Amino acid sequence: MEWINKTTLSNASNKDLGHCDGHCRTILITLYGGVLLGGTAGAITMSCMMLKRNNQSMIAMIVLNIIVLHSILLVSLPFRLSYYVLVVWEFGFFTCRLVSGIIYGHMYFTFVFYVAIVILRLLIYFKKLQMQQFQKYHVVVLCISIWMVGSVIFLPFFFLQYGINPIYSEQRCFEFYKDLNRREFVILNYSMIVIMMTTVVTLFLIQMGVIVQLVKALWPDLWAHQEYRAQIKSFFFLLVIVVCFIPHHVFRVHFIQNYSETGNSELVLYNEIFVALTTVCCLDMLCFIGGVIH
Template identity: 80%
Template structure:
């Protein structure tokens, strides 16, 4: 009779345990994230440091260089946060307190959306120059500096209140030694609307710019073939295409999966989606390798 009762307890408790544990990153998930974040940390530090030295030596004060400098600052902020993430996935416990968890978690989104804005700014700027809607002679470095200050100020005014008043403040988060699992917030309608709005804006912007950019490149190929690589205009548009490609590879998969995640996430039945979501979030950090691509000659 005692054996039967033990078996009954095991049958009733083990399924529930698997359902709750699957929401946390398992060993395989941690190994993927450790590898991905480790690669980004090493490659990002190398690329950002090397590009900084090159820009300092050349003393390039162009508009594009100023925007690239903003991107490098964003990469640096993210790279400082990655050791904390690696520590968590190696030790499988968060030892830095709930506020630090919220901060490190939010930095990855802060980096993604600010980087997206500066990537798009480079693409739009080069398109405007190509279509003669903007003249290089009329633009000065101060204009881009002012633009950068506006982006950081507006972004800060949006990000800081959201971080302190809304992000990850559910009391249940304070009761666990886990981190980066703020998916319970998606049960709130305002966060669902916010996520859908961001997804629509990002995908629409990328698709529109991608089509325009491809049209420009095709026109340049027709006009300059076969010596298009000898022309600065063609190389500039290819660089813009590279930034769009980074967005498509690193940012769009996360947002496309986000739609599926919001629609199908259930804390009990589909909590394995949390694991996939963490991997897609980690994929957004791969954009930190963009400077290595420039240095390595992929976009020369």
């Protein structure tokens, strides 16, 4: 009897999740599964390498914070995989909110730390900041400030606003896009889109200008110069943002404008995939270890 009830519940949930059919779930399981395996391998290996080298530079300290962020996200991915495999959420509504919130918290915190690396290297390049003047405690203060400011903004929003609508079911999860019918969420989303897009475009143009100048000045022995390698690493972090975060925010504009009017299930499917794409940034450490950035 219990088996029959569970099967009925699963079938009902599958019907309710019509926007995410078997093909959709296969894509999401593949994406999250690959990120879980690759991200875990990258985080562990990079952590071991940093411990062996005992690197206490400002960039290394920020990278350590990024590894912590990746680790928090990776811990939440088995819950997502379980949901898309079983098509039933079995961990309670608060856990659903938490797992769903982690993916967005991870994206925006990681974005801030990526931007911090890029800005610090640009300040050093333009002689606005001297490495000798930048002590370890400065980096510690910077990282703690990012965590505290981000938490002050994110936690009250999560506990007081995110996913509190009574329409959500205990057996389904990751449907908080329905909150986009609320005006304050639309404003919040548009604000985050504008901030991220403006920041990325500005830094991308400055970074490309710096790289072009260095190419002209140092050609042909580019890789022999540490300054050039440092700017290429910064460009890599910007590239990760462009590949992993920007598609989600560009699509978000289209999603906000069309979902509330049509309830288009296809838009929901694409939204889930773009959200999953943001987690691919967890593979950044594998790129370093694999020699993409030397």
